[in-house]
């Protein structure tokens with residue numbers, strides 16, 4: 001597979017949310033205590049452990065821009081956490097849901113023929129297919145059921 005990295009939300013965004021209590025659209029963040037599943041942090045790309053505080057807000061995606069742009073609800077650790085830095089591996093939060101792999105071209109248009117839904121443990125093959133295609137500029141992986149962004153993926 002092409003070399004790649006999972007790109008978390010910017011550390012500046014995480015810090016701003018924690019400092020202001022507001023998301024990218026001025027909504028008050030919703031605070032909850034993680035039950036141990038279903039709360040993937042988009043900054044460290046780890047699942048928020050049972051008993052840890054989670055913040056929920058609406059995130060302004062960096063891409064795709066234009067017609068295919070959408071905001072996304074995301075969870076974030078309430079406490080400071082390190083930005084994910086792994087390379088050539090899918091982050092832990094990808095492995096625990098049914099996911100939707102969405103590839104986009106350099107014009108920010110979706111490549112429908114490369115889109116695929118897979119169980120997290122089986123997401124490597126659809127990602128490899130998307131990254132092997134020269135039209136692909138970047139990939140977003142979302143939860144397949146609610147459709148929330150899990151992470152952006154770029155070639156390393």
Ligand SMILES: [Zn+2]
Nearest residue numbers: 041044077081
């Ligand atoms: Zn985190």
